[in-house]
Amino acid sequence: MSRQLKLGAFLMATGHHVAAWRHPQVPANAGLDFAHYKRLAQIAEAAKFDTLFVADSVAAPTQDIASRMARSDHFEPLTLLSALSAVTEHIGLIATATTSYNEPYHVARKFASLDHLSGGRAGWNLVTSDNAAEALNFGRDEHIGHAERYSRAREFHQVVTGLWDSWEDDAFLRDKASGTYYDPSKLHVLDHVGEHFRVKGPLNVARSPQGQPVIVQAGSSETGRELAAQTAEVVFTAQTSLAGAQAFYADLKGRLAKYGRSADSLKIMPGVFVVVGQTEAEAQEKCETFQQWVEPEVGVALLGRMLGNFDLSKYPLDGPLPALPLTDSGQQSRQKLLTELAGREHLTLAELGRKIAGGRGHYSLIGTPVQIAERLQEWFEQGAADGFNVLVPHLPGGLEDFAHGVVPELQRRGLFRTEYEGRTLRQNLGLARPQNRFV
Template sequence: MGEKRKMSLGAFLHPTGHHVAAWRHPDVNPNPLDFKEYVEMARIAESACFDTIFIADSVCTFDSPTAHQMARSNYFEPLTLLAALSSVTSHIGLIATATTSYNEPYHIARKFTSLDHLSGGRAGWNLVTTDAANEAMNFSRSSHFTHAERYVRAREFYQVVSGLWDSWDKDAFINDKKLGFTYDPDKLHELNYHGKYFQVKGPLNIARSPQGKPVVVQSGSSEYGKNLAAETAEVVFTAQRSFNLAQKFYRDVKERMAKFGRCQHSLKIMPGVFIVTGKTENTAKEKYNTFQELVKPEVGIALLGRMLGNFNLSSYDPNSALPQLPLSENGQKSRQKLLSEVGSSKNLSLAELGKYIAGGRGHYSLIGTPEKIVDELQRWFEGNAADGFNILVPHLPNGLKDITKYIVPELQRRKLFRTQYIGTTLREHLGLSINL
């Protein structure tokens, strides 16, 4: 018999923490540009053998009358941050978000290859199309791309990036001083791509990535997103609010892979899970309630409007039910559907729904003892609802410390998670093939 299958774990680091009121907590440093804190968090996650650190991004500030009451307008550009963290870590993967809507493929291919070299093969690109409509106005556009166009463009963007990653064979750079050749011309491949959105000659001006190609992650659960993931992704980050829905999503995406000639084992599905834990049930609930009490109703409603698809809900009665909203043309269609269903099924008012999502923003939430939480993670993992989890915590760094103190040891005790790193690259941690 082979070794028991192990789950993958990502530490999703959000400035000050995922709870919208985290920055107000007395234990939290409200300055999200304190690099020493990120060094501490990276080392905490690495000491617990996490597969990866995951950093989200947006290229605009939060546009809301309550923006000044939220820690959402001041944070590091993720590739710069992860490049710095690569020098103070040795094993943990480094995944950064970069949008296909407001970047160029050559830049993305070059930057992630650079990060892979700097880190010794630990880089991953979280490919997103971005649902923040305000980003458009920072890039000489008056309006955001439509949802469908974003994904058509993203697919072509990926094709260019992937092609540029094949610019050089693994052994192209020979640096033969005697012959006077830095590289073998026969091992150089120009892309010469001509498509609807991009015309890129290539080649990339950096040697092939240590992993062959950085790991490609995809975040999105719409029909377009699932098709893109089935064709291109090696890891999927998704929000699923129940075991049954997660199972359905897992099966759906994995089954779509066959039409692209892909094996199901070449894709890891890692739902987000928001966790608050402690020695006892009461301790965990008290921790969670401390954050909930810091949520101003108008802040929760503003966050809700943003997550529903860039809607301004400030004119509605906070005590009324979520109004019937038009289908978002350029926002997160899957998240709009998820949050609307939550509000309806739980019969929550606008203020209540805003407060409800203040921590996990629609991701599955677990609040309780380590045993109770790991029971549920194990159920998802063994029930083909997840290959692992991207873990969200309310505040940093203490929320992450709780995970490494309580959750990881229980997972290890049940032989569901590694006790030491076997390899050094992100691909090795995830059990993915080397793209050479």
């Protein structure tokens, strides 16, 4: 079989456009509506998507302008995906959990449990948190600095994956006749002592169906790329051009060898914001429907958050993006991307806020299924992507448009599956099942 691309459905309650919640076809309470998420999961699975992806923040935006957005109430991702595991069979279930405001034992236990519940479909999106407000909910006055966050994340990953190997695959005999529940020789106590953590182990969950849940990351800074090359199996990234995506792809894949890894062991899936229409004019009209609801102050507030937790409200809306210091609490790679975008297109603050209101800096495609498939094929075949994390403006409509329009076109071109290859997320992504490090 020829190489085929991978697709993730990036779910964000009402949709990715900051004004999506105002659309009459979008459930206003989508963030806490399980029936809504169940429908989304089943749409994506019927279209043979590889994964569902749910991002997270452990702080609610409460500044004045937050009352104009639908970003302050939503399910905790692992709880949601555990419920969705019972109403799906094949699609992967990826949740974000921060290494800055969790403990490794908690994360290891929860994702191992999700992997068992789902029959081997769990993935952990390892993040260091880019929302400075989270610190205030965990006994800190300010967010952990960028360098320390990544140092902590590297050790956090080491502990979690070590705990996932606490038991060999066949350690639990559960032999009623002999009275042996597990084989003690197949138990491995981690006994980790490091700079940030002391964790004895073992994990009180048997080794999971995938051996270990899939590790996902989204950092694109220099530090983030190095961590991804060492530890990640899937990388989500924001890239705005083919050339930029090709450079990122080549750079990240080129770092794998020094960690003893092959190019196929890491799948790079750029985010792509997609608006689908039967004609290009219809797609543009759909997009403009959302854009007309973007209040300038809302767009600028979103921009300040994406640039690295800056308050831009004191700057004139019709003025340029001000010179900002390098963020230490947010995403440095996203700050660089958006600053370059503003300069390249000579955008005012309001214009830049409006421009990112849907895709937040991700590559945007607005057009027919054929036009969109052509661009995805170009990136896939020209060394820019192994697949895509799909962002749609509103849910469920935007996901239905992609599933019923773009997916069949990709299948017609031989670029995307018509049936799942296996039952686990690793099998469908083409990732090896890791051996237990203690064996």
